[in-house]
Amino acid sequence: MNDQSPTRDERIEKLKGLGASRRRVEDVRFTQGKGNYVDDIKMPGMLFGDFVRSPYAHARVVSVNKAAALALPGVVAVLTAEDLAPLGLHWMPTLAGDKQMVLADGKVLFQGQEVAFVVAKDRYTAADAVELIEVEYEDLPVVTDPFKALEPDAPVLREDLAGKTEGAHGHRRHHNHIFTWEMGDEAGTETALSEAEVVAEETVYYHRTHPCPLETCGCVASMDKVNGKLTVWGTFQAPHAVRTVASLISGIAEHNIRIISPDIGGGFGNKVGVYPGYICSIVASIVTGVPVKWVEDRMENLMSTAFARDYWMKGRISATKDGRITALDCHVTADHGAFDACADPTKFPAGFFNICTGSYDIPVAHLTVDGVYTNKAPGGVAYRCSFRVTEAAYFIERMIEVLAIKLGMDAADLRAKNFIRKDQFPYHSALGWEYDSGDYHTAWAKALEAVGYKSLRAEQAARVEAFKRGETRKLIGIGLCHFTEIVGAGPVKNCDILGLGMFDSCEIRIHPTGSAIARLGTISQGQGHATTFAQILASEIGLPADDITIEEGDTDTAPYGLGTYGSRSTPVAGAATAMAGRKIRAKAQMIAAYLLEVHDDDVEWDVDRFTVKGAPERFKTMKEIAFAAYHNAIPGLEPGLEAVSYYDPPNMTYPFGAYICVMEIDVDTGVWEIRQFYALDDCGTRINPMIIEGQVHGGVTEGLAIAMGQELAYDEIGNVKTGTLMDFFIPTAWETPHYITDFTETPSPHHPIGAKGVGESPNVGSVPAFSNAVQDAFRAFGHVHAHMPHDHWRIWTIAEGLGLHA
Amino acid sequence: MIPGHFEYHRPTDVASALGILATHGDEARALAGGHSLIPMMKLRMAAVGHLVDLQAIPELRGIEVGPGRIRIGAMVTQADIIAHAGLTAAAPILAETALMIADPQVRNMGTIGGNVANGDPGNDMPALMQCLDASFELRGPEGARTVKARAFYESAYVTARSDDELLTAVSFAPTGGGYAYEKQKRKVGDYATAAAAVILTRAGATCASASIAMTNLADTPVWAEAAGAALVGTPVDAAAIKAAVAAMRAAISPTGDNRGPVAFKHHVAGAVLGHAIARAWSRA
Known part of the structure; x- marks a missing residue:
């Protein structure tokens, strides 16, 4: 008779599998300065x-x-x-x-x-x-402005392309033009815009910045x-x-x-x-x-090396008088620099920018993107975001604010009124995506409640009155953002890089004593793969995460994969890990049945073992099964316990979140202070809550940098003005505020464990929240939009323009 | 960020250091904390044949707080200044200013002598020294001399110090009354967008004396004599502060850079000075 202790819960806890805030195994060497770079x-x-x-x-x-x-x-x-x-x-x-x-x-x-x-x-x-x-x-002659680059008499930058009117992405209409990418329904969008009760227009610039990894x-x-x-x-x-x-x-x-x-030491797309x-x-x-x-x-x-963003996004959004959005149009002028070196899937020269309808049920939309050469460094990579998704999120979250101003509506109400409803998933967007799952209204209500939204608005209004009476020089901004990401590239049928399908892989070997090594086609740059992939596997195969080595990055030993960016590791390689684990378990089931002298179908999986159905005291643990795989001569079964899985995801995953920033702004100096930052993320099934929290902290801090000062600025003759960390803003602990993190959990229906990926959400979601906070602070004085980054002098310039210094 | 070739010297007394400087002339540079010079060498914007490190010279260290005079050796670090209770009691604005310089790592290496001698308009201590009416002790082949901080700075990186001289100490009188060093910067470690040093005294309800100096708003620190004078005899009310700000603005000549355009800097200089005066007055 087998011993029935420890209990089932104790056995689950020992695995440190899905949902455990397991400490990062990498940190032992990193915190001791013993990494090997x-x-x-x-x-x-x-x-x-x-x-x-x-x-x-x-x-x-x-x-x-x-x-x-x-x-x-x-x-x-x-x-x-x-x-x-x-x-x-x-x-x-x-x-x-x-x-x-x-x-x-x-x-x-x-x-x-x-x-x-x-x-x-x-x-x-x-x-x-x-x-x-x-x-x-x-x-x-130098051209650093993409609009001037497209003028008829602009200098020819790429002499090697002289006379070539066809590029990798179709027709080139000018010597400095790279491509035009078009999505959606132009005629339908124009009709909806022309018939709309209210149309808001704005040009939203997401400035050039750089991932600037530590290494x-x-x-x-x-x-x-x-x-x-x-x-x-x-x-x-x-x-x-x-x-x-x-x-x-x-x-x-x-x-x-x-x-x-x-x-x-960090990649972030760079x-x-x-x-x-x-x-x-x-x-x-x-x-x-x-x-x-x-x-x-x-x-x-x-x-x-590769910069990020540099998108000029000209938008028009229409709605009924009571705030129901009817159409969205966007034209992007994309500054790609001297060579088109974006790291996008081949069929997506503007990445997944067509996620720009965001979290909203917009019936018709149209998008064009023009890629342009200028005398700036090449790149256009996804800086801690999926391909061009942070640009898209910033665009739609600014357009919603601009529309709210035009309608005279509260921006939180306008969002809630237009969210894709839970019952609409899987949702087909006007620009061609199939959103897998979401529950935006629940997340939004939770976020507004958590920050005390109604009382914040009352306090903000009172502050405006106090300012007008001359009692204070500080205003309050409330920055809202509800973002939807599209990550996990991606299905091989439409995602490849240089012809290489964007699947990923995992290969597992179980050792005779019941420990394991798993190798993946991805590569951690600080995300903690050695910690989290072991957790996925622990839950799948019932061996403790601490007994599983994760190895990546050596092409002679790891299975082929497309690497780590675009939050694709968990959606794609994480899925491969789970699927490979299930292959291990399938063979283990046969071994267990043989050892227990029952039919394969008469055993069932229980945390870390197979038990005989109806007789849980009769079982074989995975540790015992592993040894048997290398020891017993089992009729009809090869020795050993290994598996490999190449996972081609059926769809992208669509993490989402609700972020709210409350900011105090000094009208005279442009100095800002983050009073509160709340980040609710829904990344589907949560593998390691502690790592998720760490990812959110890191990503929001990058978003803070981008929104509040970080830029690659050029002068008119093409000199980089911000080429050192004295001028290129990287926040220190001093500038970084406290963050409140929260979550809802809406699993992906197509992912083996329901996980969606989280590494990039905080960068995507926080930039609009910070920027909206700055702009919202001045809404009461007639302000509509100003470009990022919102460093002191640019904030001061908004106030100056509104006559607040008189 | 790889410097060119240089010879490294580590003298143990001032006379030897001066000897090395004299021998190598233009080729030699004195090294204090190194936070300006070493990055310049790594960027190859400064080519230094002979680097004369002053770290091993005991006579350049030490803080003396006397009844009428405070003397700080050139190689005293910002961290030393912050940690010195006697100095903080006699002239608290020193520690307040030092705490706004960069970060603890930099303050552990950065020295007051290097900060004031380099002539970088972004440095914080030069304006403070002008506000305090400090004197700089210089030693060279011709012997020792003293130059007032208010007469020391000629233009960016150009000072009254000759290449063959060392700045060995700064000295100034203890302060009474109110003080404030107010600095606006983009982040920890940045130079000031604008900064103001204010020292004032109070007699009854009005201001008896005031000294005001500004950082990074011209190619030298700016001692705004008229701005201080505008406060004297007033109750330091809104009108007086406005007058002081106007006088200060007439004395500065900021340039546009990544911190912002000229108009912004003029405006921020006023806001920063207004805050500094209010804080100093509240302490007077």
């Missing part, structure tokens, strides 16, 4: 690379004189486009179907562009050699000339895709390339793309036969 990798004989970068935003490169640099002791090589051209590597394909210069080929197109690559015996010599390289430039980008490339194998350790958010791309570009067979993403530093390091290692390290500094990261 790219720059920690040291190899015998390793050389160091450094770039000569363009000080100009647009110039012809007349000559590059390497002589003095090559004469410096310790300098091994200096590469220019001329050296790379015979290999066909002076240009490289981008993820968006464009191509990008690896090293300046005749001209430079943005400040900070890579011109020459120095390889030297140490980092100092490399930097000295950079100074010795003489580059002669000839100025060309910058870098790699160590090592070509082993004996066995012909190239190994590259790098800051890659998608190591398997990098391997395939590297093989296609270099001609090296894919089995001879090994890509390893070691610990990564580390999805391929950068010239990687190509140059690989070429340099092939040429020299020794490993070559390249790690960029902070200024290089901000000035040359």
Whole structure:
């Protein structure tokens, strides 16, 4: 007779599976400074690379004189486009179907562009050699404004595309035009707008910013000339895709390339793309036969690697007089910089921007996006959001506020009036998405109740009166946001990157003693995958999470996957993990039945064991089953206990949330203070509430930065004005307020465990909440809209424009 | 962010430091806390052949609080200033200002001498020194001399100190009455968008004396003599503050940058000074 203790609840608790606030296993090494990042990798004989970068935003490169640099002791090589051209590597394909210069080929197109690559015996010599390289430039006219770039007589930026009227995404109507992407019903939208009782119009700019991860980008490339194998350790958010791309570009067979993403210090989309530093390091290692390290500094990261946003969104929204929305139109002018290097699925040149109808039941909508070249750095990545979703969320949440002003309605009421109702899911949006599940009204009511919305509005109105009487110089803003994300790219039928379907994978091996290793196609950059994926698996296979190793990032050992960005790890790889776990359990069931001498159908799963139906005292634990898998000769069954799953999601997932920000604003100085920030997230099934809370704190802090000051600003001749952390706003603990987190739980109906993903929701949802708070503070004085970022002087400018300083 | 080649010197007394500076002339730079110079070297915006580190010179350390005079050695850190109870009792505005400089890590390294000698208009201590009517002790090959803080700053990074001189100490009289250092910045670690140092005394219901200086609103710190004078003899009411602000605005000449355009800075300077005067008066 088996022992019946511990109890079922005790056994569940021991697993630390779904729903447990399990401590992050990664933090032991991270908090002790024992992580292993790219720059920690040291190899015998390793050389160091450094770039000569363009000080100009647009110039012809007349000559590059390497002589003095090559004469410096310790300098091994200096590469220019001329050296790379015979290999066909002076240009490289981008993820968006464009191509990008690896090293300046005749001209430079943005400040900070890579011109020459120095390889030297140490980092100092490399930097000295950079100074010795003489580059002669000839100025060309600079365009940093996407609207001016489309004027007929605008300078031609991409001479390599001269005469090409077809691009990767269709017709190009101007020499600086990249694509036009259109969705929805133009005629129906125009009809609805023209017949509407009320139409609100606004141009909403989401300024250019940058993911700015704590660790910058870098790699160590090592070509082993004996066995012909190239190994590259790098800051890659998608190591398997990098391997395939590297093989296609270099001609090296894919089995001879090994890509390893070691610990990564944050990515936020910045580390999805391929950068010239990687190509140059690989070429340099092939040429020299020794490993070559390249790690960029902070200024290089901000000035040359992938930026985010830079969307000019011109919107029209119509409604009945009582606030029922009837149509939405949006035209985006998208500044992509010098090369189209967005990291979007191939069929979505503007990402999933067509989620811009948001949380609302809008009967008809129309969207066009024009991509434009300018003399700015390339990029357009999803900075802690799914592809262009944060732009979409900001757009619709601003348009709702603008419409509320036009209608004279409370913005919370206007939202509630137009939410997609719970009974409408799965909901088909006017711009083509099928929302999986949601319960917006419940979340919204909970949020308004939690912050005491009605009394906040009363206090705000009283403050306005006090201000008018001259008793205070501070106003109160109440920033509302109800966002719907679209994450988990994605179904292979419509989502691919460079032809690679956006499935993901998990491979599990159960060891004889009842512990396990699981490998995934994703790669954590701080999200805590080693913690949470073990929890998913613990609940699926009944082994404690503490006994499960999670490994990612080495293409020689991990199954193929598309990596980690767009909150896709849990929706896609998390699903693969659950499905692989279920395969393990299916085989375990047969083993258990054999050991218990009953038919397969006569045993049932119970937390961590199979029991005989109707006789729970007869059972075999997973630990016992694991040993049996390697010990017993079971008729009809192969030895061992392993499984692999490649998961192609049937749909995206649609997390949502309700965020509210209460802000005090000093009218004279523009100084703001966050009095309250409430974040309710519904990410479906919650795997680890503590990690969710941490993700929300981090994402809201990034949103705070973006909304309140963070920008990549350029002057009119293309100089980056915010190229250091003195000017590029990263909040410290001092500027970061307390956050209140809350949740509702509406599982995804199509995901194996109902999880939707959460990492990016707080960035998507908080930016509109912060911005709406600023704008709402001035609503009583006739203010409608002002562009972000809302730093002190721009807030002051709103007040100045309203005559509040008189 | 990789500096070029430099020689490192670590003298143990002022005379040796001056000797090294004299030997290498333009090639040499004195290093105090390093929070301005080292980033400039890493950006290769400053090429320094010989770096003369002053950390190991005991005679540049020490805070002396006398009955009529306070003397602070050049290598005293902002953290030392904040921690010194006697100094805070005699001139509390020192600690209040030091606490608004960057963050604890920077304050552990950053020195008062480096802060005032560098001539960076963004630094906070120069305006405070002008507000206090402090004197700077300089030593060079020709010997020692003293320069008033109010006469020290010529333009951005250009001061009365010669390249072959070291600023060895600052000194000023203890303060009585009210004080305030008010600073608006974008975040911890930032230079001031605008900052105001105010010291004033009270006689009955009116202001008996007042000194006002402003940070980062011109290419030097600005001692706004007329602004202080506008408060004297008044009850420091709204009208007096308005007059002081107007006088201050006439003395500053801010430039536009990422912190905002000129009009904004003029406005904020007024708001910041208004807050500072009100706080100082409440303490008088």
